Amino acid sequence: MSPRIGLDRQMIVQAAAEIADTQGTEAVTLAAVAKKLNIRTPSLYNHVDGLPGLRQLLSLYGLEQMHEKLDAACGGRSGDDAVRALAKAYLEFARTRPGIYELTLRAPDPQQPEVAAAGERLVGLLVRILDDYGLTSEEALHTVRGLRSILHGFASLERVGGFRMPLDLDESFRLLVDSYLAGIRAIRKQGQAT
Amino acid sequence: MSPRIGLDRQMIVQAAAEIADTQGTEAVTLAAVAKKLNIRTPSLYNHVDGLPGLRQLLSLYGLEQMHEKLDAACGGRSGDDAVRALAKAYLEFARTRPGIYELTLRAPDPQQPEVAAAGERLVGLLVRILDDYGLTSEEALHTVRGLRSILHGFASLERVGGFRMPLDLDESFRLLVDSYLAGIRAIRKQGQAT
DNA sequence: TACTATAAACTAATGACATTAGTTTTTCAA
DNA sequence: TTGAAAAACTAATGTCATTAGTTTATAGTA
Numbered sequence: 001m002s003p004r005i006g007l008d009r010q011m012i013v014q015a016a017a018e019i020a021d022t023q024g025t026e027a028v029t030l031a032a033v034a035k036k037l038n039i040r041t042p043s044l045y046n047h048v049d050g051l052p053g054l055r056q057l058l059s060l061y062g063l064e065q066m067h068e069k070l071d072a073a074c075g076g077r078s079g080d081d082a083v084r085a086l087a088k089a090y091l092e093f094a095r096t097r098p099g100i101y102e103l104t105l106r107a108p109d110p111q112q113p114e115v116a117a118a119g120e121r122l123v124g125l126l127v128r129i130l131d132d133y134g135l136t137s138e139e140a141l142h143t144v145r146g147l148r149s150i151l152h153g154f155a156s157l158e159r160v161g162g163f164r165m166p167l168d169l170d171e172s173f174r175l176l177v178d179s180y181l182a183g184i185r186a187i188r189k190q191g192q193a194t
Numbered sequence: 195m196s197p198r199i200g201l202d203r204q205m206i207v208q209a210a211a212e213i214a215d216t217q218g219t220e221a222v223t224l225a226a227v228a229k230k231l232n233i234r235t236p237s238l239y240n241h242v243d244g245l246p247g248l249r250q251l252l253s254l255y256g257l258e259q260m261h262e263k264l265d266a267a268c269g270g271r272s273g274d275d276a277v278r279a280l281a282k283a284y285l286e287f288a289r290t291r292p293g294i295y296e297l298t299l300r301a302p303d304p305q306q307p308e309v310a311a312a313g314e315r316l317v318g319l320l321v322r323i324l325d326d327y328g329l330t331s332e333e334a335l336h337t338v339r340g341l342r343s344i345l346h347g348f349a350s351l352e353r354v355g356g357f358r359m360p361l362d363l364d365e366s367f368r369l370l371v372d373s374y375l376a377g378i379r380a381i382r383k384q385g386q387a388t
Numbered sequence: 389t390a391c392t393a394t395a396a397a398c399t400a401a402t403g404a405c406a407t408t409a410g411t412t413t414t415t416c417a418a
Numbered sequence: 419t420t421g422a423a424a425a426a427c428t429a430a431t432g433t434c435a436t437t438a439g440t441t442t443a444t445a446g447t448a
Contacts, residue, residue: 006396006397007396007397029433029434029435030434030435030436031433031434031435039397039398040397040398040399041434041435041436042397042398042399042435042436042437042438043396043397043398045435045436045437046395046396046397047396050435050436051434051435051436105350105351105354105356106354110354110355116358119356119358120358138361141359141361141366142361142365142366142369142370143369145348145351145357145361145366145370146344146348146366146369146370146373148347148351148356149343149344149347149348149351149370150340150343150344150347150370151347152347152350152351152356153342153343153344153345153346153347153348153350154339154340154343154347156299156346156347156350157299157339157342157343157346160299160300160304161304162299162313162342162346163339164310164313164314165335167332167335167336167339171336172335172336172339172340175336175337175340175381176336176339176340176343176344178377178381179340179374179377179378179380179381180373180374180377181377182376182377182380182381182384183372183373183374183375183376183377183378183380184373184377185380186373186376186377186379186380187369187372187373187376190376200425200426201425201426223404223405223406224405224406224407225404225405225406233426233427234426234427234428235405235406235407236406236407236408236426236427236428237425237426237427239406239407239408240424240425240426241425244406244407245405245406245407
């Protein structure tokens with residue numbers, strides 16, 4: 001029932017993830033993965049549904065890894081400290097694992113239940129962190145969108161070399177996060193009738 | 195000195211841009227561009243330095259188009275109004291021309307003088323807009339990084355379908371921009387010794 | 389222990405691309 | 419009118435993904 005146990009899905013995803021992180025997502029080809037694993041390309045089809053299937057698995061893997069890191073980073077905290085911890089962990093993840101970070105956002109089929117669920121878990125984490133800002137649930141959702149935009153925007157621009165000025169990147173990031181946090185408070189005060 | 199005027203660089207870039215915007219950047223292949231122009235693939239090499247060369251041209255084209263739109267959008271204004279107008283135009287550009295927007299950030303060689311210069315012009319536009327916020331030039335640069343992160347982050351996440359909740363996207367965007375603006379002011383006040 | 393069903397690996401073949409080499413065609417300038 | 423040069427073409431090669439069909443190893447069973 002299970003002949004030749006040499007290879008399995010996880011090994012393939014691992015190999016592919018390593019290629020993605022070290023050589024970029026473009027370099028993730030079935031040929032490259034097969035070579036890394038010392039097998040012939042068609043053999044991969046016994047474990048994975050072609051290149052799109054592999055990419056989908058990578059997206060899922062990335063979402064899970066990311067959730068793990070972020071969850072660990074903010075521990076039980078909430079409020080500004082939690083947001084700062086989360087932001088730091090997010091950027092660190094994007095820096096450390098650029099390939100799978102990118103794939104996290106580009107699943108071939110983002111609608112697929114498993115990927116969608118993993119995405120929602122991640123968003124849920126953010127919503128929870130904002131718990132004690134006293135936001136309505138709608139405000140919280142807008143705020144999560146904003147926070148995700150900030151984190152992804154910075155990580156992404158940094159990655160593509162969009163920040164060229166000789167100016168400390170971590171400082172820019174810290175200021176960005178703090179500004180947004182201050183902004184949320186300011187806007188909320190304004191919104192509340194006194 | 196100029197035989198068979200049928201084709202030229204600009205037509206190629208146009209055709210490629212159209213493919214990028216309608217079918218995604220992955221669909222920009224020399225084969226697809228050649229087909230659209232009713233020529234054979236190798237003929238493109240007379241005008242363009244292979245696929246990487248074409249991509250480079252597309253990046254440059256995108257940066258120029260974008261600068262044009264943003265510049266027009268904020269006119270002579272500066273301050274909050276200018277930032278809001280710019281933000282709106284930025285998002286609109288990313289929505290209208292998703293393909294070249296994406297390529298704008300992913301030139302094969304971002305160091306190449308022409309592309310680098312176009313990128314700097316764009317950043318210069320942002321710096322100018324922040325003119326009358328009374329920021330030091332270093333603060334201004336951090337702020338531009340923040341603003342770009344916000345704009346790109348939102349546009350990018352929206353594009354990949356990252357915002358799934360049934361919640362108005364424009365409202366989220368407006369809130370994000372306003373929060374950041376409020377945040378900048380708050381942080382700056384804090385920084386100044388009264 | 390030997391047998392067999394089956395999963396997993398393989399080889400071979402096809403089709404899409406990008407790219408290069410080399411050829412033909414067209415146009416303009418002399 | 420002619421010839422040089424640019425622009426288009428055909429042909430060929432190599433890489434990749436994918437499919438079909440074959441071989442092989444293993445696990446469970448007789």
